[in-house]
Amino acid sequence: MTLGMSRKDEIQKLFHAAKLSPTELTILEYLIDKGSSIRNAGIRQVASECYTSTSSIVRLAKKLDFSGFREMAFELSRIQDESASRSAGPSLDRIHFSYQPEGLRLFCDSLRRGDVIILSGEGYSRISTEYMERKLVGLGFSAVMQDCLETSQLIDSFGDRLKLAILVSKSGQTHAVVDMAKKANEAGVLTAAFTGNSKSELATCSNIVFTVRDEHPFDIENTAVNRFTGYSIVAFEEILGFAGATAK
Numbered sequence: 001m002t003l004g005m006s007r008k009d010e011i012q013k014l015f016h017a018a019k020l021s022p023t024e025l026t027i028l029e030y031l032i033d034k035g036s037s038i039r040n041a042g043i044r045q046v047a048s049e050c051y052t053s054t055s056s057i058v059r060l061a062k063k064l065d066f067s068g069f070r071e072m073a074f075e076l077s078r079i080q081d082e083s084a085s086r087s088a089g090p091s092l093d094r095i096h097f098s099y100q101p102e103g104l105r106l107f108c109d110s111l112r113r114g115d116v117i118i119l120s121g122e123g124y125s126r127i128s129t130e131y132m133e134r135k136l137v138g139l140g141f142s143a144v145m146q147d148c149l150e151t152s153q154l155i156d157s158f159g160d161r162l163k164l165a166i167l168v169s170k171s172g173q174t175h176a177v178v179d180m181a182k183k184a185n186e187a188g189v190l191t192a193a194f195t196g197n198s199k200s201e202l203a204t205c206s207n208i209v210f211t212v213r214d215e216h217p218f219d220i221e222n223t224a225v226n227r228f229t230g231y232s233i234v235a236f237e238e239i240l241g242f243a244g245a246t247a248k
Contacts, residue, residue: 103208115163172200
């Protein structure tokens with residue numbers, strides 16, 4: 001469930017076009033929360049548990065373009081079971097980055113502590129860091145992008161609360177990002193690089209290196225078809241899964 005959002009809020013957003021009534025929201029919440037166990041339940045049981053009528057449940061199913069109660073219950077339980085399975089965390093044999101186990105542990109530990117986080121990325125890599133920042137803030141973390149402020153100013157502003165810097169660069173040679181890594185290191189801030197080049201300057205001066213696949217390492221202008229930006233976002237989501245990340 002999204003932080004700060006109730007189950008009913010999420011259902012209302014998901015089925016916004018249907019304009020659900022309070023009773024219909026209660027029915028859907030019940031069906032989703034029950035997961036696969038609801039597949040063996042009858043419509044009368046659901047009606048009784050939700051203090052409504054069987055006809056109201058049938059109308060809701062039709063309203064959501066299901067053929068009937070059974071199809072609606074099965075589909076909602078399937079979605080919920082898949083979501084629960086994904087929430088359990090990604091499989092180590094299907095991740096989109098390479099890493100050192102100790103580095104992954106340090107990064108996850110930092111997330112679990114809820115440390116203040118700064119992020120830096122230039123060009124297309126900024127898309128990745130903007131996504132990461134938005135995701136972290138949505139989870140309740142204190143996260144901020146490096147924009148107009150110099151790295152030293154950011155470090156001074158947060159002081160001892162700043163414990164982690166996330167740095168994204170396909171080439172690993174982006175001057176501003178490397179500069180942040182070096183200054184963060186000098187201030188005792190843990191640095192984590194997402195880069196396509198494990199031998200780059202950024203990788204060398206970062207405490208943690210997540211190497212993301214870069215299909216065209218010599219394409220400095222990023223004109224060829226390349227999934228590095230997308231992979232770096234997916235890698236970040238996978239790491240959040242390992243950490244079970246939610247801010248305290």
